Amino acid sequence: MELNKKEIEEIQEKLLMVYRFISQNNTFNKFYCQGLDVNYCSNHNESMVSKLMELDHSEELLKNCIIELEDMKTPEEPLNPENFQEFVLNQDWNLLLKKYGMKTLEDVRKLDLEILLELL
Numbered sequence: 100m101e102l103n104k105k106e107i108e109e110i111q112e113k114l115l116m117v118y119r120f121i122s123q124n125n126t127f128n129k130f131y132c133q134g135l136d137v138n139y140c141s142n143h144n145e146s147m148v149s150k151l152m153e154l155d156h157s158e159e160l161l162k163n164c165i166i167e168l169e170d171m172k173t174p175e176e177p178l179n180p181e182n183f184q185e186f187v188l189n190q191d192w193n194l195l196l197k198k199y200g201m202k203t204l205e206d207v208r209k210l211d212l213e214i215l216l217e218l219l
Contacts, residue, residue: 104172106214111168112195113210115187118161120207121152146208147215 102110151157162183169178169186178186196202199210 102171107168107172110214111165111172113199113212113215114161114165114168115190116195116199116201116204116207116210117148117151117212118158118165119187119192120148120204121157121161123204124152125158147212148208148210 151161154160162180166178166180166183192204196204196206201207201209
């Protein structure tokens with residue numbers, strides 16, 4: 100499947116939001132729930148984000164996908180894994196939330212991620 104630059108950018112933005120959401124949840128769980136058996140109740144248990152959260156290495160998987168998409172967007176300036184956190188921090192999160200009709204990062208489960216399934 101051939102993607103144009105706009106489609107690549109949209110997929111990357113969505114993956115960035117999913118990455119940040121999962122990363123924040125993992126950090127929260129490591130800090131507050133270490134050693135506890137915590138079960139979360141969610142109305143969105145079947146969402147792709149929920150399934151990604153269950154994977155052990157979801158952050159690394161998402162990070163690699165985001166880096167590959169950035170390389171597709173701008174092959175002359177590849178994104179190094181060492182610069183990834185800086186790249187994530189430089190995103191305009193308020194603009195991304197507004198662009199996709201989200202009030203908070205918690206709304207990431209409502210994102211339309213169907214194009215990702217098509218690519219897989």
